Amino acid sequence: MSKTLEKGINILTLFTEEKPSWRLDELAIETDIPKPTLHRFLKTFTDLGVLKRPYVQSGGQLVLSDHYLLGHKLIELGAIAANSIEIRSLAIPYMKMLQQKFDLAVQLIVLDETDGLYIEKIESLKPVLLYTRVGRRAPLYAGACSRILLSFQSEEKISEVLQKPRKKYASGTADSDQEIHKLIEFGKKNGYAYSVSELEEGTVSIAVPIFNSDRRVEYSISIAGIESLLPQEKINTFLEGLWETAALISAELGYSMPYPYGV
Amino acid sequence: MSKTLEKGINILTLFTEEKPSWRLDELAIETDIPKPTLHRFLKTFTDLGVLKRPYVQSGGQLVLSDHYLLGHKLIELGAIAANSIEIRSLAIPYMKMLQQKFDLAVQLIVLDETDGLYIEKIESLKPVLLYTRVGRRAPLYAGACSRILLSFQSEEKISEVLQKPRKKYASGTADSDQEIHKLIEFGKKNGYAYSVSELEEGTVSIAVPIFNSDRRVEYSISIAGIESLLPQEKINTFLEGLWETAALISAELGYSMPYPYGV
DNA sequence: AATCGCGTTTCATATATTGGAACGGAGGGG
DNA sequence: CCCCTCCGTTCCAATATATGAAACGCGATT
Structure with a gap:
């Protein structure tokens, strides 16, 4: 070096x-x-x-x-780097469709070391400021879109993430190992993650995994907005749209199995 | 070094x-x-x-x-760099208002050497692909948003730009020195630039200058879309919105004179 | 099995990096 | 008005680091 x-x-x-x-x-x-x-x-x-x-x-x-x-x-280099991510151009049309369906911000996240990195965002028309922005990082243990990535990683990766010092970003940030493990399990079992005030107070997001051609989960997609826009009781409606979108993007990436989750 | x-x-x-x-x-x-x-x-x-x-x-x-x-x-670094540009956060709310007024893509450009660099973009709802994207460059002689910057630079700068090898991007790209000089003059006199198929075939854009606190023009703002969306006869309507927006952003930057153009 | 094309490793040599010392200019205090 | 301090900047001898020819490894090709 x-x-x-x-x-x-x-x-x-x-x-x-x-x-x-x-x-x-x-x-x-x-x-x-x-x-x-x-x-x-x-x-x-x-x-x-x-x-x-x-x-x-x-x-x-x-x-x-x-x-x-x-x-x-x-x-300039950042824009070229973002553009060099294969999934981005594939995903954008589907993300736009999802944005129009719910009028919520739609995010695309990639796994990067022990973080999730936001690589694309379709804004909602609602002038709401969210934590998310292209180029931002969030640790894998906090926020729905990060955590759903973590749910599909190896035990070693999970330990690596949990061994690092953690931070309480907002009132909903999970802080005990036990709690985080439980949330990781939930994600793997149910195929989605739901977060309330984890990265930013008052912000809710729902995230689902995207599968690669080799069946690894390297990307996730999420919708996010202020609390009143994503009520718990409407979660199945949102999941239907998210899973459909994730299935389409996974297929574009060459994932050859039926998407394993559905309403 | x-x-x-x-x-x-x-x-x-x-x-x-x-x-x-x-x-x-x-x-x-x-x-x-x-x-x-x-x-x-x-x-x-x-x-x-x-x-x-x-x-x-x-x-x-x-x-x-x-x-x-x-x-x-x-x-990541690119996102932080973009965020380090003072004008960006000031301009975004005004750009959004302008986007909603006309439902056209709105761009913010900064002067960088002999290029214009797109530093912010508000997308139109219309799913139209334009040349513009944050992080992209365009030479100062081509495209409305670049050229309006050039209109307000020194003679030395203009010569410097014109001495570099040029490229014909599309059917409307100006190619003679004489033609470019005429367009530069037009911009300074009338306070706007209008381009048809200069950077990308079929794309039209209108751009106006933003004034710094020290009265230099380092930034410009533009609206863009496919040809049918920006007809020549509606140009005064568009200019009214653009000049109003540019005046507001200039004022935020500390420009203390009345904005010198109007319908 | 031999050959080719490329990425990679090794290591003696050449050179660019290093950083203590000293300089310079702006700003502040007496 | 002068002195002093604080930082950014320049200088240059000492030396750590970059360099790249040579050789190796490995998969693909013939």
Whole structure:
């Protein structure tokens, strides 16, 4: 492995949704890399458009800020990366149909290490802000769409996920191992996951698995909205639409068996 | 500048919408970097999730493909990068309002070197496929949203753009310097750009400039759709909505003058 | 069974990275 | 007004790291 590249990428990884802006000095403290070295990295990234330093007003003058942000190049690469996921283009038409059926946000999630990664989203017309956004991560133990993925992984994967430190995102986030195991079992048995206020207060979502040609579950699809839009008693209506959609997408991926769940 | 980092990022830059998949060998030919060196780079990127090697079926077995694709990490970084653009969150509510007014796709573009970069898009309900997608680029001379940016740049910038090799994307792409200059002038004088089949056959779009607090034009907003949806005779209706939206977004950015165009 | 094409590993060498030291400029306090 | 501090930046000798020719491994092809 190239140490230089590794350090470089690790620096980029520090730019998160929570802290998207860093000064050289802050990075020096965080990474223990000496300032001259960091400076060289940041300059290289900035010259290549991977990082950017916005202009700011300072006494009527427009000067380069000493804050670094992720740059335009990454937006471009991110779009190409998202487009390189085979399932995405296959799934989008079905996701749109599902969106129109219920007028709820529809999400497509991929398994990535111990997280679920949102790779596509069809917005609801209702101007509701949800946690979900393309490019966001959620740990596999929290939220319906993540957890339904976990339900279909090996015991080793499940242990790996549960061994990592966990976080209580909202009032509904499961926090005991026992509770999470029970929810994982529920998913495998019933073919869906249901979550209330797990990642964001007041948000409900229902998720079902998508099967690959080799019968693994690497993707899931979910609908989500505020609590009043997805009442428990209508769950069978929603599941019918979700399973139908998941069956169609699975078939497109080359899954050759009948979809194993139905209302 | 760090040569190692630079080489690494340049490798990533080879993954494009047109060629999103590369084998080690192809990269060796393209970059003139010897295979062992490339191998080390690719391994580092793959281990960090910046590149990925999908699994493929081979005689019933699931094996690592020797094709590399851009990885999940870049989707994540791309989303954070897009979110780091100040205007984006300011503009989205206004873009949604505009989308609902006309039921056309609404795009937000930022100036990036000699290109326009799509940084946000509100889809129309009509299932129409357009060239535009977040993360895509278009040269500043082609398409309404790019060209309206160019209309408000310095003469130097305009020369720089025109000196680069150009491409005819579709039947409406302007190809002579003279023609492009005329269109640029039109934009500055009238405060909008109108394009028919410039980036994609059969697609029409109308774009207007957004003004920064320092009165520069770094962003533009546009509506787009297939030809029949944006007839020439309704252009004033559309412009009214576009200018109103652009004025509101400009004001949010701190532009303190009255928006200089109106119906 | 021999050959080819590519990905991968090895390792002596060359070179790019490293980071302590020192510089410079903006901002703040006395 | 000058001094001091805080950071970003530049310099350059020391050295860790990248480099790539050579050789290997392995599956496919003949």
